[in-house]
Amino acid sequence: MDAKERTEKTEHNDVGSIRIADEVVGIIAGLAATEVSGVAGMSAGLVGGIAEMLGKKNLSKGVKVEVGEREAAVDLYIIVEYGVRIPDVALRVQENVKRGIESMTGLDVVEVNIHVQGVGFAPEDKEEDIRVR
Numbered sequence: 001m002d003a004k005e006r007t008e009k010t011e012h013n014d015v016g017s018i019r020i021a022d023e024v025v026g027i028i029a030g031l032a033a034t035e036v037s038g039v040a041g042m043s044a045g046l047v048g049g050i051a052e053m054l055g056k057k058n059l060s061k062g063v064k065v066e067v068g069e070r071e072a073a074v075d076l077y078i079i080v081e082y083g084v085r086i087p088d089v090a091l092r093v094q095e096n097v098k099r100g101i102e103s104m105t106g107l108d109v110v111e112v113n114i115h116v117q118g119v120g121f122a123p124e125d126k127e128e129d130i131r132v133r
Helices: 022-034 056-062 086-105
Strands: 008-012 017-021 039-047 050-054 063-067 071-081 108-121
Touching: 017 022, 022 039, 022 056, 022 063, 022 071, 022 086, 039 056, 039 108, 056 071, 071 086, 086 108
Parallel strands: 071 108
Antiparallel strands: 008 017, 039 050, 039 071, 063 071
């Protein structure tokens, strides 16, 4: 079990305890981010000056989560679609991620930091071949 899996939110009640791993919060954040129009995908970071875009199966890879007893802070690394207004997309992502995490986990999301790592250009023939600069 790595350090990421060991960090979790624990809540005790009359019946027992409930544990929510950071990875779960990260997946919720990744799904909420990619639901927003204008987000091309999540980014694994910069590799040789070019952002590497992740597929749908790796949603938590472009997310860094810190979970405390009752609060969470999230950093998201995203790639936006070409032609969108980046501040508007980032604000919608912040709102959607905060709403998603709070409604599913009961945690209070204190901050959602957006890191735009690139711009996705979708070719007209193939939408799956998104190039990032």
